[in-house]
Amino acid sequence: MKTIAFAGLGAMGLPMARNLLAAGFAVRGIDLNDTALSALEAAGGTRAASAADGVRGADALVLMVVNAAQAEAVLFGAGALAALPAGATVCLMATCPPGAVARLAEQVTAAGCRFIDAPVSGGTAGAIAGSLTIMAAAEAADFERMRPVFDAMGQRVFHVGERAGQGATVKTVNQLLCGVHIAVVAEAFALAAKVGVDLKVLLEIMGGSAAASWMLKDRGPRMLQDDPEVTSAVDIFVKDLGIVLEAGREAQAALPIAAVAHQLFLATSGRGEGRADDSQVIRSYHALNGTR
């Protein structure tokens, strides 16, 4: 692995591509955003004239696009798959439903390329620091060949299975827990607020008890603010819990708690607050209970 075509130079993709450059890989940027391509050039990368151009002679194509539809657009619409060398690797790192990932993998392998299903977690901060968690499903040899690329972008790199879709499932399970943990903190705080308990004391107590969660500590303080800084938007969990429920439908597994949590994020978005910080899902409880 020497030359990486990198599609999707967004808030996470650009710092990930920069970390590849810093680790010595040749990186060709594929994006519709000219500013992002210039930023990659400034860091030592090159700008592809098109997706097909970008992948010619490349060892791998990394897809850090927004969703499965964009991945398809790059691979098929923009002709990247047809232009990739035989045996090159397509590495999908965007958060997509497991079923969609499995279908993409079939098309990629049918075209003579290798496929790795490798979503990430850790957010923009992890992308910048090169400390992402990477959950990769691939045949063992494909995973090993890709490992130096993963090590340049992530700190916790896991080989979670051999079948495409298993990486997406792990990420889905991760988002299921994250989304529900945020919503249930909102539910708990809304109850406490209605009874008149001091939420700051509550947060201190819960943070050190069996009730603690990573989300309680991270989102809890922002939940006490009326209009906190947006570190991740409500609409991200509208999308991600939507993927969780789609994964449940495909696997025919009941997800009653995730389904309820999704409704609360969805309603927040429906009231026009989808771009607020995701801690503000608590406003759905205030709306329900008439507490604001």
Place this chain on the structure above:
Amino acid sequence: MKTIAFAGLGAMGLPMARNLLAAGFAVRGIDLNDTALSALEAAGGTRAASAADGVRGADALVLMVVNAAQAEAVLFGAGALAALPAGATVCLMATCPPGAVARLAEQVTAAGCRFIDAPVSGGTAGAIAGSLTIMAAAEAADFERMRPVFDAMGQRVFHVGERAGQGATVKTVNQLLCGVHIAVVAEAFALAAKVGVDLKVLLEIMGGSAAASWMLKDRGPRMLQDDPEVTSAVDIFVKDLGIVLEAGREAQAALPIAAVAHQLFLATSGRGEGRADDSQVIRSYHALNGTR
């Protein structure tokens, strides 16, 4: 505070009473279980012939009984309240619905005694180690007078409010988060199991990600076992999430996620598995999905 009448020498009450003895308090045990009374005597306490006898001349009556009904039985049925000295403190440490606590407090203060609403968390291990979290609601002077007693039993002692019921609310919120966190780990693992992801790898990844919770780390490993050791039973959360929902009804606050989680514990109990470890709420998902 020198002489404490202690009602309820169960798995938590007995070690809590022993810690009071170790801190220099005189402790009189009130319990129907002769073995528990003998154990308290062996640690330097005394055995009350009756609840009324036990509280005569005592500075405080600690109630570490199973529920509000037992607290009422000690106070009214067994005549403890009538026998307590005027101005003595009744300290309710059992987990009870906030509304029931507020009603008890009214009766106790009407009888000329002080009332402290002070539930605990930390389980049997915390009771033995004297490291309990204590969430006390009381007038400030009453709380301060009781503080040496609390310090002998707990490590994290919080004054959460002035009104009886606020301590119970904090404990309720704690149990809401705990119960939902267990159930949602079960939901996430059941999905992953159905898709064929290695649950041990999943547990390792989630434990270090934004999906982490105290319960994931504690209950997660036991959820992977078919018949784990019982550290806390399913029926405890049938009861505690029941109290959570009762608190929600009293406060007229919607608790949709807690309501769903309660159903899953309840169904586990309904299939005759109420005494299994609470991690086995995952069996409700297996039953739903037909995966076992």
